[in-house]
Amino acid sequence: MKIVFKDSGKEAGKEAELVKGRTILSYLQELGIEINASCGGEGKCGQCLVEVECVPGALSEKTEAEEKFVRKETSKHTQRLACQSRILRTDEPVFVRVPRRTYFVLESGEYKEIPLEPFVHCEGERVFWKWEDVGECRGAIYGVALDIGTTTLVVYLIDLESGEVVSVSSRENPQTKYGNNVISRIEFAKTKTGQERLEREIRTAASKMISELVNANADPGRVYEIVVVGNPVMRDLFFGYSVESLGKSPYEPQSVEAVTKTAEELGLGQGVEQGVEQGVVVNPKTRVYGLPLIGSFVGADALAVVLATEIYKNPSEKICLAIDIGTNTEIVLGNRDRLISTSSAAGPAFEGAGVSCGIGGVNGAVKDVKIKKIENREGEGKYEVLFKTIGDAPPVGVCGSGLIDALAELLEEGIIDGRGKFKEVGREGREGREGREGGGGEKEFRIAETERGKRISLSEKDIDQLNLAKTAVAVGVKVLLEKYGGGLGVKDLDTVFLAGGFGNFVDTENAIKIGLLPAVEPEKVKKVGNAAVEGARQVLISKTKREDAEAVAKRIEHVKLEEEENFMEIFVSELYFQKYL
Ligand code: FES
Incomplete structure (x- = not known):
């Protein structure tokens, strides 16, 4: 059967x-x-x-x-x-x-106007990539900027004659069925047909997205160049390089150099399902360019963020930090004089995994949380939780931004202490419908209820997980500041660029309160959306930007946190919610 x-x-x-x-x-x-x-x-x-x-x-x-x-x-x-x-x-x-779930993916970054100087151009009836004749001109000529995230893929279709973003598309990375982080992908790649399957899945998904975008466009044409960014595991799986070396000490990719292949070599445009493809939209000679990597788990996506934010051009007195928070958080610090970077394994807690009430950014995920104490005339009170969900759907769990809010509110209201432990359960807690649950095992705070009446609560164990995740990011920032030297401190930072989908949705002040972001004035934090795909777009339409990318990649120093002598000391100093200790 x-x-x-x-x-x-x-x-x-x-x-x-x-x-x-x-x-x-x-x-x-x-x-x-x-x-x-x-x-x-x-x-x-x-x-x-x-x-x-x-x-x-x-x-x-x-x-x-x-x-x-x-x-x-x-x-x-x-x-x-x-x-x-x-x-x-x-x-x-x-x-x-298998129910379809709609993920909310951050597709856009800020588009910066830069001079148009792509490698692809039309001359008469022919299309050229640099000086090479790559085919007949069949209407519009397009390029694609592709950001391969561990969780999501984002594609920009760009008209190479105007530099305009014609269409944007996103979807979940099909590899998530093999695990949600790069380590699980590396492990899966080690299995018999693992590497091949991961490569095929990512290329097929990218091909489909590109075909759908081109075919849906009013002026169909062909794609002649694709620029790819992603962390080292994602980039190398896409280009067909083994990721085995990233799974063992010293955790380095096979090569950090930029890579160029043709669509034909990568089999792009093949494997597109019937009904989606209407003519091959990717020219077999299309060049597929992968930005260089920085080192270890700091990849082409982090480099693209540096390009998009242009922190590498800043004068000596202007030192900026760029952070892309995710399971693997990448951090870059510096200016035109010096750039240093690191990656920190924050784990998936802020993506909802390992937290009992946690969930990804799906419909019904609680995204904003406010906790209010309501007091009666005798001064006794109970807590009321106000929350908003994605799509205004009935609550199903709490996503990253909601978890940060909930933590910050619990700390501010004094419901938990600086170590993330619930303070004594008072009468108001037991009585409050949304209050603390003291009995029946672990202490927890009820945030919401599902349609079926199940509690969506944050427990002490959950708080421990979130504490570890935020500490991992904070340690990365602190190590870079110390490593930079010259007594550089948080107060000296000119701007903190917050890149990526997660960063875009968090409440900056709450992220600072819990110590996920350094304690700068909130106005210094600038959310830049999906800066990785914007960096890829700039590299696609500008030769100068591509030269910058290759030069900058060579001068970004890479720091391995665990190899730092005072790593443990810094870890301990950042553990817990310092402001509330
Ligand atoms: S994969 Fe089944 S619960 Fe996570």
């Missing part, structure tokens, strides 16, 4: 033979069906929820992890975590529906 995937968009109808003991997730991965498996199948993220129709006993019993995440049941369907459900019976079919 078979396992059949239904109602899942283009994947509907895919099926495979039932094999006892296999998880549903393993089928999804094998059949290339998109699913988010942020925790790598450990039952911790709750993002691999599927709806199952089968006879009793066809699947293993629900695990404890599933009881926590399953939200709605109907008489017909049972919700299950794909990673936890194993096939027990093979004599009756199992039907699975």
